[in-house]
Amino acid sequence: MAEKLEKKIEQMVRPIIEDMGCEFWGCEYLPVSGHATLRIYIDKPQGITVDDCAEVSHEVSGILDVEDPISGAYNLEISSPGLDRPLMNPAHFERYKGEMIAVRTLDPIMGRRKFKGPLINITAEGIEMEVDGEVYAIPFEEIDKANLVPQF
Template identity: 45%
Template structure:
């Protein structure tokens, strides 16, 4: 049910965000259906400033108010995905091949649930993650959480 609601919100809000000149990077909904937090991560080639978040928040709020007709009470948060941005689909992983990521799985793969390594490839619905001297093929659908892991050079 939550997955269906998330897909519906994605389909409703992505065109709104795109029309404003931004990319809807990720959407998270937490809390109860009648009250909770709706978090949108937006991105653009020029980066994201506070004014960008305000613009998107204003437009998305208006769309949600009309679509929902006042049946829900939610807190809307709009922000940049940041350096440790969430990775939620094939396109996200493809864009960051060669970068480091942290992945937590719902069920163990090769006896472990937590992985840290380099994104090597995306094939079908799996991501090949190089961890130390091993490569793990991790199904995207089985990922509980995945994020880029920024590397800072000294």
């Protein structure tokens, strides 16, 4: 349900966000009882400012009010994906090939659900990453959550 809703919202807001000079990074709907949140991530090569978030929020909330894709009350958050940005689609993984990432899977793969290591390859089916000297192939449909791990 949430995936279909997120795709629908992306189709509504992506053109607006891109017209404002930002990149639509992704969105997630968190339907917590009484406190639902729609979080939309935006980015720019030079980074996002608070003013960027406020301007995008104003424009996006207007279209969401008209289209009304979410029944019930929710909070709209516009945010930068941050240094530990979520990796939400194959293009995100491709962009960060060779970087350190963390992945949590829906089901165990070779006895584990949490992986942290360099992203070494992206295929049509998923990703390959090295963890503790072993290479793990993780299908996209098994990825519950993935994010970049900042290196300082």
